Amino acid sequence: MERLTAQQVYDRLVEGYGKPRWWPGTPYEIMVSAVLVQNTAWTQVEKVFAAWGEPEPAKVLAMPVEQLQETIRPCGFMKAKAATIRAVTEWYRRYGFDIEQARTADQHRLRRELLGLKGIGAETADAMLVFALHKPSFVIDAYTRRFLDRMGYGFSDDRQIRRFFESGLPADYRVYGWYHWLLLEHGKNHCRKQPVCEGCVFSEVCPGRAL
């Protein structure tokens, strides 16, 4: 059975969901919200920023940890996430809190540095790389895995998934970011745990379809 290429999947997602959106906020907000949203609904992140305003890295480092914990409480895991936000902010300080300076660094070096921070796993690191640091490092999340699994690609680990996307697309961080947003939207609307296959743009080619 012939499977769609990464580019064909992308084109079909655009048909289904229209022009992709982008991760909202300033680069530092994006990095902070990437931590806050871990295993947490996006509405909780919005709640935190509505009360917090725009977070500034220098102020975060000057803030007592308990205050930071209280600020992010609605997102859960407050102790762990507060420590991670501090770690990310201290990492950012190495680049003078200057996103342009950080962007001049090598992509794989940045990825290794982020993965070295406690509380930053592959998914969060890649989200930061794409949306804040503008590096083409494909974000692989639970939605992505479930979609590919249902579509019958048969990938057994994230390395294979990464190769599928990164060798099948232009190395453009914008495409990676849009793609991630589209997969997220698809996972929320159709390719859920309990799939909603009516109206899915992949329904004729998906072996996992439930019709």
Add this chain to the structure above:
DNA sequence: ATCCCGCATT
């Protein structure tokens, strides 16, 4: 595989 946390939804 299991536990971690807070909040919305059902």
Add this chain to the structure above:
DNA sequence: AATGCAGGAT
């Protein structure tokens, strides 16, 4: 009362 949510660490 139970489940689920842009995960990560052990």
